Amino acid sequence: MxxxxxxxEARFWPMLWKEFIQMRRDRLTFAVxxxxxxxxxxxxxxxxxxxxxxxxxxxxxxxxTAESRALVAVMINTGNFDLVGAVADRxxxxxxxxxxxASAALVIPPDYERNIKRGKTAEAQxxxxxxxxxxxxxxxxxxxxAALARGATIIAGRYRAPPPIDMRVRPWYNPEQRSAVFIVPxxxxxxxxxxxxxxxxxxxxxxxxxxxLEQLIVTPIxxxxxxxxxxxxxxxxxxxxxxxxxxxxxxxxxIPTVGSVPLLxxxxxxxxxxxxxxxxxxxxxxxxQVQAMQFGFFFMLPNILLSGYVFPRVAMPLPAQWVGxxxxxxxxxxxxxxxxxxxxxIAQLWRPTLALTVFAVVLFAVSVRxxxxxxx
Amino acid sequence: xTAEAVVTEGLQKVFQGGLVAVDHLDLTIHRGEVFGLxxxxxxxxxxxxxxxxxxxxxxxxxxxxxxxDVERESELIRTKIGYMSQRYGLYDDLTVYENLRFYATVxxxxxxxxxxxxxxxxxxxxxxxxxTQLAGTLSGxxxxxxxLACATxxxxxxxxxxxxxxxxxxxxxxxxxxxIYELAAHGxxxxxxxxxxxxxxxxxxxxxxxxxxxxxxGTVQEILAQFKQPTIEDVFIELQRRDEGAAA
Ligand SMILES: Nc1ncnc2c1ncn2[C@@H]1O[C@H](COP(=O)(O)OP(=O)(O)OP(=O)(O)O)[C@@H](O)[C@H]1O
Ligand SMILES: [Mg+2]
Numbered sequence: 001m002x003x004x005x006x007x008x009e010a011r012f013w014p015m016l017w018k019e020f021i022q023m024r025r026d027r028l029t030f031a032v033x034x035x036x037x038x039x040x041x042x043x044x045x046x047x048x049x050x051x052x053x054x055x056x057x058x059x060x061x062x063x064x065t066a067e068s069r070a071l072v073a074v075m076i077n078t079g080n081f082d083l084v085g086a087v088a089d090r091x092x093x094x095x096x097x098x099x100x101x102a103s104a105a106l107v108i109p110p111d112y113e114r115n116i117k118r119g120k121t122a123e124a125q126x127x128x129x130x131x132x133x134x135x136x137x138x139x140x141x142x143x144x145x146a147a148l149a150r151g152a153t154i155i156a157g158r159y160r161a162p163p164p165i166d167m168r169v170r171p172w173y174n175p176e177q178r179s180a181v182f183i184v185p186x187x188x189x190x191x192x193x194x195x196x197x198x199x200x201x202x203x204x205x206x207x208x209x210x211x212x213l214e215q216l217i218v219t220p221i222x223x224x225x226x227x228x229x230x231x232x233x234x235x236x237x238x239x240x241x242x243x244x245x246x247x248x249x250x251x252x253x254x255i256p257t258v259g260s261v262p263l264l265x266x267x268x269x270x271x272x273x274x275x276x277x278x279x280x281x282x283x284x285x286x287x288x289q290v291q292a293m294q295f296g297f298f299f300m301l302p303n304i305l306l307s308g309y310v311f312p313r314v315a316m317p318l319p320a321q322w323v324g325x326x327x328x329x330x331x332x333x334x335x336x337x338x339x340x341x342x343x344x345x346i347a348q349l350w351r352p353t354l355a356l357t358v359f360a361v362v363l364f365a366v367s368v369r370x371x372x373x374x375x376x
Numbered sequence: 377x378t379a380e381a382v383v384t385e386g387l388q389k390v391f392q393g394g395l396v397a398v399d400h401l402d403l404t405i406h407r408g409e410v411f412g413l414x415x416x417x418x419x420x421x422x423x424x425x426x427x428x429x430x431x432x433x434x435x436x437x438x439x440x441x442x443x444x445d446v447e448r449e450s451e452l453i454r455t456k457i458g459y460m461s462q463r464y465g466l467y468d469d470l471t472v473y474e475n476l477r478f479y480a481t482v483x484x485x486x487x488x489x490x491x492x493x494x495x496x497x498x499x500x501x502x503x504x505x506x507x508t509q510l511a512g513t514l515s516g517x518x519x520x521x522x523x524l525a526c527a528t529x530x531x532x533x534x535x536x537x538x539x540x541x542x543x544x545x546x547x548x549x550x551x552x553x554x555x556i557y558e559l560a561a562h563g564x565x566x567x568x569x570x571x572x573x574x575x576x577x578x579x580x581x582x583x584x585x586x587x588x589x590x591x592x593x594g595t596v597q598e599i600l601a602q603f604k605q606p607t608i609e610d611v612f613i614e615l616q617r618r619d620e621g622a623a624a
Binding site for chain 1: 451465477483
């Protein structure tokens with residue numbers, strides 16, 4: 001038998017073929033695999049905006065002077081506030097905020113310019129609808145910074161000297177600081193984790209539960225073909241999911257893909273292998289599909305919370321950071337964000353790559369051994 | 377080709393926790409025989425079959441199936457045997473044809489040979505009209521026929537059938553036994569377990585198991601004569617009573 005015939009007649013192919021048919025027919029699996037990326041993207045791309053910019057803003061300018069107009073211009077320039085109109089008095093301002101027509105108001109009292117001219121402290125107010133502290137905090141911080149800068153400019157003018165310090169913050173990689181840019185690469189990582197661990201383990205447990213695994217073992221299929229035939233389809237699905245999410249990210253959320261996409265696909269291999277190892281491991285522990293699901297969700301939880309997917313790891317207490325180090329996703333997120341947002345190359349990514357490779361080898365070896373024993 | 381289809385010597389299986397499911401079993405099954413394995417629930421029938429199919433490793437003793445050692449040559453044995461488990465092992469979410477095609481391919485059938493073999497099987501057992509139906513929606517009788525077709529698509533030398541007719545109506549059972557005799561007529565050795573005594577009487581030779589050990593062996597006539605009972609059912613009940621008495 002020549003090599004081509006051997007490859008074509010490998011017992012791995014019928015497994016692959018069967019697995020894809022089953023995947024397509026199982027509504028739950030299909031929904032989780034296709035609906036979940038959509039939901040996650042919409043949820044995290046649109047709904048959860050940690051960086052609400054362009055707050056609709058009304059101005060109550062009782063000073064009506066060059067100085068007060070300069071302050072309005074400075075605030076608008078931060079990009080945090082969009083001028084939607086001027087109001088005549090405090091009642092009108094309150095109405096605008098309460099009705100939702102505006103979520104911020106800039107109030108400049110009548111003596112604003114006069115106080116500046118006299119060398120006194122001039123007061124101005126920004127009122128922000130802070131019902132959602134997450135979204136208002138960055139606007140508030142932006143306003144404070146803008147006011148400080150404006151103050152420095154005025155003082156500099158007064159002493160006819162350049163400002164003593166000129167601190168310019170340059171947010172690299174995500175200059176507009178949009179959360180979608182941060183989240184969408186994470187969605188890829190979370191989705192792959194879900195498919196490789198939860199979906200894969202339930203598929204294997206189902207096979208054992210229904211007695212078809214026993215049937216398979218008495219066929220001449222052999223363990224490598226059996227396992228590969230069972231796992232490879234999910235790896236392929238993972239690559240499709242990844243590609244779709246990336247495409248949507250670029251088209252809808254304008255995610256920069258600065259780095260090498262082929263490199264990303266390559267470095268995804270150890271992550272997928274490691275995650276499949278976890279899935280296989282779950283399948284050897286769980287007694288039925290429900291248990292496999294529960295183990296799967298249990299594993300997802302730290303991945304969502306501690307990997308740096310939504311919450312930055314640097315802001316976590318140390319023990320939480322340590323737990324994060326035990327999750328393959330933590331390293332994979334570094335790779336994802338590094339390549340997609342920063343254009344990082346393999347030279348800078350060798351650490352997470354090495355970590356993932358170690359995870360892949362250890363997890364896969366352990367789970368394959370356990371799996372072999374359960375089908376004794 | 378060696379003469380015997382199955383030879384076991386002192387075959388034993390002890391499960392974790394110390395339960396002796398099969399105890400020093402000495403058994404020989406001849407080529408082309410329809411051999412019945414009888415015994416009450418939990419007597420070790422399934423465990424014996426699993427050891428012979430290479431699903432379980434024997435704790436002690438040795439066994440050969442179609443001339444090959446079950447522990448050292450299980451890969452080889454697998455290409456030559458068919459196994460129909462108590463649970464049939466069908467994929468509920470694949471159609472009748474997809475199930476057959478899957479198992480045939482796993483057993484190494486390809487191309488024209490596979491297509492011909494599948495059509496022949498589907499026609500013979502009358503599954504053709506149901507080819508696009510999901511296996512999970514088949515009635516018990518059809519499931520059983522499909523499972524048999526899946527287990528025999530590669531025309532094995534030896535067939536293990538573990539309670540193939542449980543939960544199947546009398547007409548389907550009769551049809552099933554007709555298929556079994558046809559397979560035997562073509563030289564296939566068949567080991568079948570059953571709880572139906574009329575089926576037991578259709579076997580050429582019988583073995584009785586109780587709590588893991590062999591308590592009776594021979595043709596139907598030999599067994600009736602040996603235990604001085606009118607029917608196999610009486611033998612079954614008598615043997616079980618004796619064995620329980622011995623245990624007490
Ligand atoms: N994997 C296992 N681990 C532990 N004990 C087992 C295992 N499989 C079977 N047993 C026990 O071994 C004994 C023999 O079981 P077996 O399934 O071989 O009986 P059987 O003759 O096929 O019964 P039935 O007629 O109900 O199918 C039983 O007591 C059973 O509980
Ligand atoms: Mg049984």
